[in-house]
Amino acid sequence: MEGIQKITEIIRKLLAGKKYPQLREMLACMEGADIAEILSETDNDSLLVIFRLLPKELAAEAFVEMDSDQQQTLITSFTDRELTGLLDELYDDDTADIIEEMPANVVQRILKNASPETRRSVNELLKYPDNSAGSIMTTEYVNLRKHYTVGEAFSFIRSVALDKETVYTCYVTDNRRLLGVVSVKDLLLASEDTAVADIMDTNVIHVHTEDDREEIAVLFSHYDFLAMPVVDREDRLVGIITVDDAIDVLQEEADEDMAIISAVTPTDKPYLKTPTAELWKARIPWLLLLMLSATLTGIIITGFENALSSLVVLTAFIPMLMGTGGNAGSQASVTVIRGISLNEIDFPDLLKVVFKEFKVSILCGITLAAATFAKVLLIDRLLLGNTDISVMVAFVVSLTLCVTVILSKIIGCSMPLLAKKLGFDPAVMASPFITTIVDAVSLLVYFGFASWILHL
Amino acid sequence: MEGIQKITEIIRKLLAGKKYPQLREMLACMEGADIAEILSETDNDSLLVIFRLLPKELAAEAFVEMDSDQQQTLITSFTDRELTGLLDELYDDDTADIIEEMPANVVQRILKNASPETRRSVNELLKYPDNSAGSIMTTEYVNLRKHYTVGEAFSFIRSVALDKETVYTCYVTDNRRLLGVVSVKDLLLASEDTAVADIMDTNVIHVHTEDDREEIAVLFSHYDFLAMPVVDREDRLVGIITVDDAIDVLQEEADEDMAIISAVTPTDKPYLKTPTAELWKARIPWLLLLMLSATLTGIIITGFENALSSLVVLTAFIPMLMGTGGNAGSQASVTVIRGISLNEIDFPDLLKVVFKEFKVSILCGITLAAATFAKVLLIDRLLLGNTDISVMVAFVVSLTLCVTVILSKIIGCSMPLLAKKLGFDPAVMASPFITTIVDAVSLLVYFGFASWILHL
Numbered sequence: 001m002e003g004i005q006k007i008t009e010i011i012r013k014l015l016a017g018k019k020y021p022q023l024r025e026m027l028a029c030m031e032g033a034d035i036a037e038i039l040s041e042t043d044n045d046s047l048l049v050i051f052r053l054l055p056k057e058l059a060a061e062a063f064v065e066m067d068s069d070q071q072q073t074l075i076t077s078f079t080d081r082e083l084t085g086l087l088d089e090l091y092d093d094d095t096a097d098i099i100e101e102m103p104a105n106v107v108q109r110i111l112k113n114a115s116p117e118t119r120r121s122v123n124e125l126l127k128y129p130d131n132s133a134g135s136i137m138t139t140e141y142v143n144l145r146k147h148y149t150v151g152e153a154f155s156f157i158r159s160v161a162l163d164k165e166t167v168y169t170c171y172v173t174d175n176r177r178l179l180g181v182v183s184v185k186d187l188l189l190a191s192e193d194t195a196v197a198d199i200m201d202t203n204v205i206h207v208h209t210e211d212d213r214e215e216i217a218v219l220f221s222h223y224d225f226l227a228m229p230v231v232d233r234e235d236r237l238v239g240i241i242t243v244d245d246a247i248d249v250l251q252e253e254a255d256e257d258m259a260i261i262s263a264v265t266p267t268d269k270p271y272l273k274t275p276t277a278e279l280w281k282a283r284i285p286w287l288l289l290l291m292l293s294a295t296l297t298g299i300i301i302t303g304f305e306n307a308l309s310s311l312v313v314l315t316a317f318i319p320m321l322m323g324t325g326g327n328a329g330s331q332a333s334v335t336v337i338r339g340i341s342l343n344e345i346d347f348p349d350l351l352k353v354v355f356k357e358f359k360v361s362i363l364c365g366i367t368l369a370a371a372t373f374a375k376v377l378l379i380d381r382l383l384l385g386n387t388d389i390s391v392m393v394a395f396v397v398s399l400t401l402c403v404t405v406i407l408s409k410i411i412g413c414s415m416p417l418l419a420k421k422l423g424f425d426p427a428v429m430a431s432p433f434i435t436t437i438v439d440a441v442s443l444l445v446y447f448g449f450a451s452w453i454l455h456l
Numbered sequence: 457m458e459g460i461q462k463i464t465e466i467i468r469k470l471l472a473g474k475k476y477p478q479l480r481e482m483l484a485c486m487e488g489a490d491i492a493e494i495l496s497e498t499d500n501d502s503l504l505v506i507f508r509l510l511p512k513e514l515a516a517e518a519f520v521e522m523d524s525d526q527q528q529t530l531i532t533s534f535t536d537r538e539l540t541g542l543l544d545e546l547y548d549d550d551t552a553d554i555i556e557e558m559p560a561n562v563v564q565r566i567l568k569n570a571s572p573e574t575r576r577s578v579n580e581l582l583k584y585p586d587n588s589a590g591s592i593m594t595t596e597y598v599n600l601r602k603h604y605t606v607g608e609a610f611s612f613i614r615s616v617a618l619d620k621e622t623v624y625t626c627y628v629t630d631n632r633r634l635l636g637v638v639s640v641k642d643l644l645l646a647s648e649d650t651a652v653a654d655i656m657d658t659n660v661i662h663v664h665t666e667d668d669r670e671e672i673a674v675l676f677s678h679y680d681f682l683a684m685p686v687v688d689r690e691d692r693l694v695g696i697i698t699v700d701d702a703i704d705v706l707q708e709e710a711d712e713d714m715a716i717i718s719a720v721t722p723t724d725k726p727y728l729k730t731p732t733a734e735l736w737k738a739r740i741p742w743l744l745l746l747m748l749s750a751t752l753t754g755i756i757i758t759g760f761e762n763a764l765s766s767l768v769v770l771t772a773f774i775p776m777l778m779g780t781g782g783n784a785g786s787q788a789s790v791t792v793i794r795g796i797s798l799n800e801i802d803f804p805d806l807l808k809v810v811f812k813e814f815k816v817s818i819l820c821g822i823t824l825a826a827a828t829f830a831k832v833l834l835i836d837r838l839l840l841g842n843t844d845i846s847v848m849v850a851f852v853v854s855l856t857l858c859v860t861v862i863l864s865k866i867i868g869c870s871m872p873l874l875a876k877k878l879g880f881d882p883a884v885m886a887s888p889f890i891t892t893i894v895d896a897v898s899l900l901v902y903f904g905f906a907s908w909i910l911h912l
Binding site: 264 | 485486489613614617640641644645676700702713714715719727728739744747748754758761764765769772774775776782783789791792794798801808812815816820823827828831842888899
């Protein structure tokens with residue numbers, strides 16, 4: 001991070017002194033991702049100057065890592081020839097991703113300047129729905145014929161390598177049907193005249209174009225693959241997903257889950273670069289919704305106002321009861337939400353999950369109730385001298401806590417699974433919502449026990 | 457997931473009928489990770505029978521994916537010859553990972569049966585602290601000499617490929633000093649007699665053995681690398697980290713963050729396989745701690761007991777004020793925690809972050825206060841007919857909400873950065889802790905304004 005700042009300083013000086021040859025040489029030694037990071041801090045004029053100094057391939061690498069505003073600025077400033085040159089260097093899946101973020105007139109210009117094959121392949125990729133395997137795959141993979149020898153395979157790979165996102169995993173097809181997979185390592189270890197068909201692995205793990213991209217990304221971490229083949233409904237190979245895209249999906253999905261768990265609408269910009277108004281827009285609807293739903297707790301308390309005014313000490317335990325219930329519930333809900341994300345838990349496991357949480361919650365409930373009973377009598381009554389607290393009050397508080405924790409954990413673990421079943425994002429059922437429900441539940445339990453045991 | 461269950465059924469039947477040749481053939485077509493998943497459900501006797509039917513390489517692949525209890529069962533049942541055979545197939549970094557989970561007598565047996573080179577390399581790897589680059593790297597990389605031609609490089613790669621975790625990224629060294637990096641793709645695209653030194657990239661991005669493994673994993677998603685070279689303090693190449701291990705680190709760190717954010721001690725077992733007692737142990741300390749810290753809110757409420765009993769309606773708004781403050785605070789804290797994990801935010805950004813949250817919180821605070829003012833008067837007073845609610849009460853509630861939201865967001869965003877600075881895990885400062893602090897703050901603000909404005 002610090003390195004980047006120093007380099008940005010140097011680049012600024014070289015730019016100011018118009019020392020373009022030195023600047024070009026320096027940039028050529030860098031990684032595309034770092035150049036994109038540096039460019040994100042520069043103004044539009046310098047952006048174009050620096051970008052034009054980059055070698056073609058590096059320019060493409062940096063371009064795909066830039067944010068869409070800057071991509072649009074560059075595309076608008078490019079001549080048609082420059083644009084065609086850039087598009088030649090980009091992989092088709094990246095071009096498709098870029099197009100998705102551009103306004104219609106820019107899209108038209110991109111497609112007009114792309115080669116006919118790129119245009120066809122990009123149009124194909126754009127058809128797949130967001131979050132599907134099709135939307136993150138590339139059509140530029142190495143496709144071997146089954147009659148190739150290893151020697152022929154290597155000649156073929158050499159002839160196409162420049163345009164392929166990865167050459168290390170090659171797919172053997174016949175009439176577009178996926179027959180097998182062979183790695184360059186396998187090919188290197190075989191003799192020149194071995195038939196590819198003899199060394200390929202015919203049990204090819206593959207996914208379908210409409211499969212969910214998150215589930216596929218999890219498969220990468222399960223199988224340690226570098227690439228995953230994608231087939232269409234007729235089982236024909238249409239593309240591959242590479243491991244770098246799978247990593248991005250895993251990171252984005254974790255980002256999204258974290259955002260939703262903390263009641264924020266996910267955005268794809270880094271925090272420090274997100275404008276204040278955008279942060280406000282991502283947060284305020286949830287705060288308003290949760291605030292309004294707290295009306296319920298207000299109504300419950302108002303309903304028990306008379307009971308409360310006759311024994312005001314009961315009020316002092318409300319935050320503790322609601323807080324502990326909320327924490328117990330969100331422990332269960334976030335654990336289940338993450339399990340769902342990792343494909344470890346699904347709706348059919350509902351009963352198993354509820355039973356497990358029931359057992360855990362009984363243990364937790366009893367422990368907490370015992371601790372509270374002792375704490376209320378020893379600290380609140382004896383140490384702090386609050387004589388309004390009788391043994392029966394301590395008993396009501398402890399009993400409420402135990403029951404609240406059990407109910408909270410059962411609500412917490414089942415809501416995300418129900419959400420999944422109903423087609424919602426399970427993460428929506430995280431802490432804030434669970435807390436709101438649990439708040440109401442714990443108050444009802446509290447006032448119920450208080451009325452019954454303390455005869456209020 | 458369902459496929460795995462069907463296969464488990466078939467395997468059980470084949471085992472019961474002692475149809476070992478068919479079973480062997482079926483297993484040979486499967487992936488190691490899937491075999492490990494199936495084995496995780498079988499008893500120890502079947503485990504050993506099935507494991508012994510696996511081809512050597514596949515057995516090793518399955519072994520590294522198994523949980524450490526089953527690994528230990530197998531190692532204990534193995535003959536010395538079987539153990540040596542397995543260790544020959546394992547990569548040294550996997551052996552080191554396995555050893556870390558074994559009791560001393562099993563470790564001794566493993567080291568006794570390993571080859572001298574493996575023993576040396578494993579002992580080397582075990583020296584690195586947890587969470588360091590050294591702890592996740594492998595020493596089995598392809599090391600080219602700078603005087604090699606491309607043809608010589610390929611012969612060398614062929615001769616060592618079997619024992620290397622990846623052959624696709626090769627490192628050029630001189631006296632163990634890292635000179636450059638060259639990919640197999642680069643080699644394939646060059647002619648046989650080109651010097652490797654002429655096509656290698658000499659600006660090698662590398663990390664140090666003691667670097668934090670999470671920061672390195674994030675670099676993989678930044679640079680789209682398949683491998684990252686690791687150097688020691690004298691800048692000598694000592695190993696590489698492969699992309700599959702980086703993915704595992706990213707997943708584990710996200711798991712950990714999620715667990716800590718929901719006040720659960722992270723465990724590395726899948727939820728459904730974690731025993732009840734272990735779940736209880738991971739959750740109860742946090743619940744107890746947070747419950748006890750809620751004593752503070754109890755004390756604050758008790759201190760204002762007289763004021764509350766003179767205007768009991770104030771009690772009805774306590775849950776809404778604390779809840780909204782907690783939600784506002786955890787929005788800020790989780791956002792910052794994730795930013796820290798992704799290397800986007802660090803301690804020096806503290807002022808920038810606080811200023812940003814200050815602006816967002818003013819917008820949120822004003823919106824929420826306005827909404828609350830209208831809601832309290834229209835719904836709670838007019839619609840629900842609660843005549844205790846005066847305009848001044850509505851004003852106090854709204855003002856408290858606005859100030860609470862501002863304070864909550866500032867506390868929420870700064871605590872994780874302070875934790876990082878002090879060497880704690882920033883995730884500890886997530887919702888539950890922020891909520892506990894914010895609860896106390898919101899009560900103090902509420903009772904302060906109420907005493908002052910309503911003269912209680």
